[in-house]
Amino acid sequence: MYLEVKDLIKYYNPKNQLIRKINFSVNKGEIVSFIGESGCGKTTFLKCLSGLEKINDGQIILNNEVLNDKATYVKPQKRKVSYIFQDYPLFPHLNLIENITFNLDSIYEKNLSYMLSLTNLENLQFRYPHQLSGGEQQRACIARSLIREPDLLLMDEPFSNLDNSIKESIIDEIYKIIRHTKTTTILVTHDIKDALNISDRILVFKAGIIQQYADPIKLYCEPANRYCAKILGDINQITFDQEVRFIRPENLRVVDNSDYSILVEKCYFQGNIYKIKGILDNLPCHFFSKKPYQRNIKVCVDFDEKDLIFFDSLCLSYFE
Amino acid sequence: MINLVGNNNFYVKYENKRWILVSILISFFILLPILSVFFKNFFQDGENSFDYIWNTLILEYSLSTIYLIFLTSFFSLILGIFPAWYISLYKFPLRNFYDIVLFLPLAIPSYIMSFTYSDILSFTGPIQSFLRNKLPYIYPFFNKDYLQIEILSILLGFALSPYVYSVSRISFSLIGSAYFNLSRNLGLSSFKIFYKVILPLSRPAILSGLFLVIMEVLNEYGAVKYFGVNTFTTGIFKAWFSFGDVKTSIQLASILLVIVFILLRVEKISTKKTKFHYKINAKSNTLIDLDKRKLFTAHTICMFPILFGFFVPFLHILNNSIMAIKTINISHLFELTLNSILISFLSAFLIVFLATFFQYCERLSRSKVAGLINSLISLGYAIPGAVVGLGIIILFTSINYYFDSVYLIGTLFTLIYALVIRFLAVGKSPIKSSLEKHPKSYDETGKILGLYSLGLFRKVFFPINISAMIIAFIITFVDLMKELPITLILRPFNFDTLATQTYEFAIEEMLVKSSIYSLVIILIGASMLIILKKFIYKYNYVS
Numbered sequence: 001m002y003l004e005v006k007d008l009i010k011y012y013n014p015k016n017q018l019i020r021k022i023n024f025s026v027n028k029g030e031i032v033s034f035i036g037e038s039g040c041g042k043t044t045f046l047k048c049l050s051g052l053e054k055i056n057d058g059q060i061i062l063n064n065e066v067l068n069d070k071a072t073y074v075k076p077q078k079r080k081v082s083y084i085f086q087d088y089p090l091f092p093h094l095n096l097i098e099n100i101t102f103n104l105d106s107i108y109e110k111n112l113s114y115m116l117s118l119t120n121l122e123n124l125q126f127r128y129p130h131q132l133s134g135g136e137q138q139r140a141c142i143a144r145s146l147i148r149e150p151d152l153l154l155m156d157e158p159f160s161n162l163d164n165s166i167k168e169s170i171i172d173e174i175y176k177i178i179r180h181t182k183t184t185t186i187l188v189t190h191d192i193k194d195a196l197n198i199s200d201r202i203l204v205f206k207a208g209i210i211q212q213y214a215d216p217i218k219l220y221c222e223p224a225n226r227y228c229a230k231i232l233g234d235i236n237q238i239t240f241d242q243e244v245r246f247i248r249p250e251n252l253r254v255v256d257n258s259d260y261s262i263l264v265e266k267c268y269f270q271g272n273i274y275k276i277k278g279i280l281d282n283l284p285c286h287f288f289s290k291k292p293y294q295r296n297i298k299v300c301v302d303f304d305e306k307d308l309i310f311f312d313s314l315c316l317s318y319f320e
Numbered sequence: 321m322i323n324l325v326g327n328n329n330f331y332v333k334y335e336n337k338r339w340i341l342v343s344i345l346i347s348f349f350i351l352l353p354i355l356s357v358f359f360k361n362f363f364q365d366g367e368n369s370f371d372y373i374w375n376t377l378i379l380e381y382s383l384s385t386i387y388l389i390f391l392t393s394f395f396s397l398i399l400g401i402f403p404a405w406y407i408s409l410y411k412f413p414l415r416n417f418y419d420i421v422l423f424l425p426l427a428i429p430s431y432i433m434s435f436t437y438s439d440i441l442s443f444t445g446p447i448q449s450f451l452r453n454k455l456p457y458i459y460p461f462f463n464k465d466y467l468q469i470e471i472l473s474i475l476l477g478f479a480l481s482p483y484v485y486s487v488s489r490i491s492f493s494l495i496g497s498a499y500f501n502l503s504r505n506l507g508l509s510s511f512k513i514f515y516k517v518i519l520p521l522s523r524p525a526i527l528s529g530l531f532l533v534i535m536e537v538l539n540e541y542g543a544v545k546y547f548g549v550n551t552f553t554t555g556i557f558k559a560w561f562s563f564g565d566v567k568t569s570i571q572l573a574s575i576l577l578v579i580v581f582i583l584l585r586v587e588k589i590s591t592k593k594t595k596f597h598y599k600i601n602a603k604s605n606t607l608i609d610l611d612k613r614k615l616f617t618a619h620t621i622c623m624f625p626i627l628f629g630f631f632v633p634f635l636h637i638l639n640n641s642i643m644a645i646k647t648i649n650i651s652h653l654f655e656l657t658l659n660s661i662l663i664s665f666l667s668a669f670l671i672v673f674l675a676t677f678f679q680y681c682e683r684l685s686r687s688k689v690a691g692l693i694n695s696l697i698s699l700g701y702a703i704p705g706a707v708v709g710l711g712i713i714i715l716f717t718s719i720n721y722y723f724d725s726v727y728l729i730g731t732l733f734t735l736i737y738a739l740v741i742r743f744l745a746v747g748k749s750p751i752k753s754s755l756e757k758h759p760k761s762y763d764e765t766g767k768i769l770g771l772y773s774l775g776l777f778r779k780v781f782f783p784i785n786i787s788a789m790i791i792a793f794i795i796t797f798v799d800l801m802k803e804l805p806i807t808l809i810l811r812p813f814n815f816d817t818l819a820t821q822t823y824e825f826a827i828e829e830m831l832v833k834s835s836i837y838s839l840v841i842i843l844i845g846a847s848m849l850i851i852l853k854k855f856i857y858k859y860n861y862v863s
Contacts, residue, residue: 076767083768089761093783103769
């Protein structure tokens with residue numbers, strides 16, 4: 001394994017551990033998304049990987065080198081780890097090009113023009129940070145991180161300030177570079193779409209422990225518990241054979257007659273489709289439809305049994 | 321195969337502690353004279369008049385000190401915040417002019433302000449003379465004793481309001497039009513926006529300016545003595561010089577020091593609780609055209625502190641200087657000017673260096689020890705200059721047993737040493753607020769990009785804080801130019817400065833003769849403050 005995290009524990013107050021003995025590994029060139037609620041310790045975890053925070057117990061190994069354990073601590077300056085921060089901190093006294101090449105080893109200078117064209121910043125080279133928009137500042141931070149060909153790239157909400165018009169193309173480009181350079185990447189994000197789009201694997205984090213670590217399809221279709229199911233998108237609770245089951249909205253189809261009748265509450269137009277919100281057995285329920293429905297009418301839906309998701313009793317009520 | 325690389329935990333744990341260790345050593349050297357004063361206090365035997373002061377004067381000292389602080393704070397806030405509000409938010413004629421000259425009252429030492437106003441308001445002064453001759457019917461209403469604590473607080477309010485003005489001005493500008501527009505959109509009137517949004521957001525900045533005002537009031541001697549107000553500082557001098565009782569004066573200084581330490585902690589806690597981070601790398605604020613109906617109010621609010629805080633005393637001193645022009649010894653004046661500049665320059669340079677070191681150390685280590693050191697080294701600002709001078713004398717006579725240190729008393733070295741102790745807090749303030757403005761992610765980015773503590777300072781924090789250091793240098797320089805008691809006590813033999821010469825003539829009631837020296841202090845101070853203004857706004861992207 002390229003990156004290995006073993007029994008990692010991190011706390012600021014021993015009585016309240018932020019990260020409780022987590023274990024996982026990442027292959028070379030893999031992109032892993034780290035998702036969880038605000039304040040759950042995602043950023044602290046990235047800081048542990050980068051060396052900005054020391055771990056309290058456990059071990060971090062990158063490329064067969066121990067970066068941090070009880071006996072060893074490699075300083076952030078010595079780790080070949082790049083970090084894209086959430087508040088895109090460009091140094092205000094340097095122009096864009098000076099920021100990107102800040103403290104850069106001369107062997108990486110050859111990457112400059114490629115990085116500038118990649119992030120579409122060629123025409124802004126001599127502008128100072130306060131003369132750049134939020135999106136431009138963020139792209140500059142991305143360029144500054146990638147130019148030095150890191151062994152591990154850490155990204156803390158890197159796309160949150162990008163305009164929708166360029167966000168997709170930047171994500172595509174970054175994805176290409178990461179793939180091309182085989183840069184192992186950990187992305188912390190709130191945007192589930194970003195996570196599903198570019199990740200090889202997704203790690204769901206809650207209450208200091210890993211809830212599930214799997215590829216996006218498995219995570220979406222076979223969530224480990226109700227929390228994992230909900231964090232990736234809407235999920236409907238239904239009763240099937242007198243047992244509680246769950247199903248994604250897109251797996252419900254409108255039919256003329258069925259045992260499942262939904263009372264429509266609201267209809268959302270989403271361009272190519274309508275998302276319908278309603279009530280099924282006194283519980284909120286969502287499904288998609290090509291045509292709109294009026295409020296308070298009843299719509300019958302059906303599904304395939306194979307699309308049902310089942311949780312055991314413990315996972316069913318997890319975090320509910 | 322797993323390779324073990326890097327450093328062990330022991331090294332890591334103590335990595336930043338080397339910085340703390342050095343800062344402890346330097347701070348010990350800075351605090352040594354103050355410590356030696358208190359050491360002597362506790363180990364000196366003999367009678368003292370502390371019981372007498374405790375039973376008779378302590379209540380009066382406390383009440384008049386609190387009353388003076390309260391009134392001066394009130395006037396400084398009024399005279400500082402309202403002009404800052406208009407100038408930061410609105411566009412109107414003469415706005416730029418006001419913006420420059422509102423700093424100028426700082427150029428006039430408060431003792432010179434008091435001497436001048438008491439001269440202007442006295443029986444033989446221009447106002448009473450004019451009223452006596454031209455308007456004898458209303459003259460009796462103006463024939464009053466103006467040497468009152470309330471008048472003193474107004475004068476101190478004028479002299480010290482730039483401390484509040486400067487911090488409010490920057491804060492109001494940086495908060496920006498976004499909040500202003502949002503509040504308007506939410507239906508708030510200008511006045512409500514001011515006290516419901518802008519004031520609460522600027523509270524930490526205003527408090528830091530007010531803290532400097534309070535420190536100045538606590539330490540004020542010349543003006544307070546002239547007005548016959550009994551504060552702790554006058555008590556310290558009275559016990560020392562009138563009763564010849566050093567121990568009592570030090571006991572009073574101890575009380576003052578405790579008060580100041582409590583104030584420092586309160587300011588720190590309050591600032592921490594209400595910390596507001598201005599947006600990084602943000603564009604500057606857009607000014608709003610002022611409604612013509614509000615023009616008169618804006619001009620009155622901006623003109624009032626400048627007129628009475630600078631132009632009236634300045635013109636009076638200028639007039640006196642012209643009257644005394646034939647008696648001026650130009651070469652002597654030039655020599656005193658050079659002496660003042662030399663002492664102020666060397667001390668200010670050293671102060672900025674040390675203040676930057678201490679602040680950077682606190683930022684790096686984020687430890688409580690570094691925070692405490694920074695609070696302790698600020699205490700010198702609250703101690704009357706004379707006590708600092710006394711501390712140096714006690715220290716150097718005490719260690720004379722080990723080496724011939726007594727010969728150092730009365731040299732430039734001890735004078736600068738004392739000035740550094742006394743004015744370190746002044747230089748620290750702009751550097752502190754500048755460093756606090758930069759997010760923690762700058763440090764983290766620097767480290768991730770391969771920089772160590774010194775490299776981080778050299779490549780990031782020095783260039784982005786250079787303007788704050790220049791601002792700190794100028795503010796300290798102007799304050800040092802005005803400094804009096806330490807220079808009087810510790811100056812080398814036959815060594816005079818503009819301030820000492822002004823004071824020597826003034827106490828001999830030769831106000832006219834002292835004016836030219838005051839005028840030079842004011843002119844140098846005013847030029848430096850105009851340069852300062854340019855720096856502050858350029859550096860903060862203030863519109």
